[in-house]
Amino acid sequence: MPKTNLHIFLFHLYGEGRDPYLPYFVMHNDRVKLDGVALFRDDKFVHRINSKESFLLKIMVEKAKSGQIPFEVTINNRKESGLLKNLHSHAVFDLNTTKPIPSIMVKLTVNGQIKDYSKWLQLSNPQVLHQMEKELSSYLQKEATSFVKHLQKLEVDPVGFGDFVLVEARHGTTPTSKRFIHK
Secondary structure (H helix, E strand, C coil), X not given: CCCCCHHHHHHHHHCCCCCCEEEEEEEXXXXXXXXXXXXXXXXXXXXXXXXXXXXXXXXXXXXXXXXXXXXXXXXXXXXXXXXXXEEEEEXXXXXXXXXXXXXXXXXXXXXXXXXXXXXXXXXXXXXXXXXXXXXXXXXXXXXXXXXXXXXXXXXXXXCCHHHHHHHHHHCCCCCCEEEEECC
16 A cells, blocks of 8 residues: 555645545455555546555555565466565656657566465576566566556546656756656
């Protein structure tokens, strides 16, 4: 779950170029249960994202030191699933304004621990570990791209891409590339 509080929610609600989000709770067996993140367009609820998408949102909007995401990869022609526990992550945004429509490249760096994987997978072997890192990188890239496309389809921007572009436009700079690192 990305960090939020009243101040963050109001900043996202009244600011330009981003949309607010809140925890999404449901009742389950007479208990309140966290069931993802509620996305808003202005002050209207639009959609609920699940825990996997919440993890992706978290690592895009803050330097995260917690969270986990289930994964499925293929190693040595065998399907493998497990859990990637985030130890530290951060995002870097690169704005490219050389084309008529600006584009943003997001570089996610995730240092994590692989948990709940099969015994046959020998991660102590450097070649297997390198292949696992490559497969996990590809998996996270695919999931993050799919998530951003989903946000675009919903016409919501909880990450703040629009805010990033607006800040650059307000400064009157016309660089071909501008970098922003979440602090």
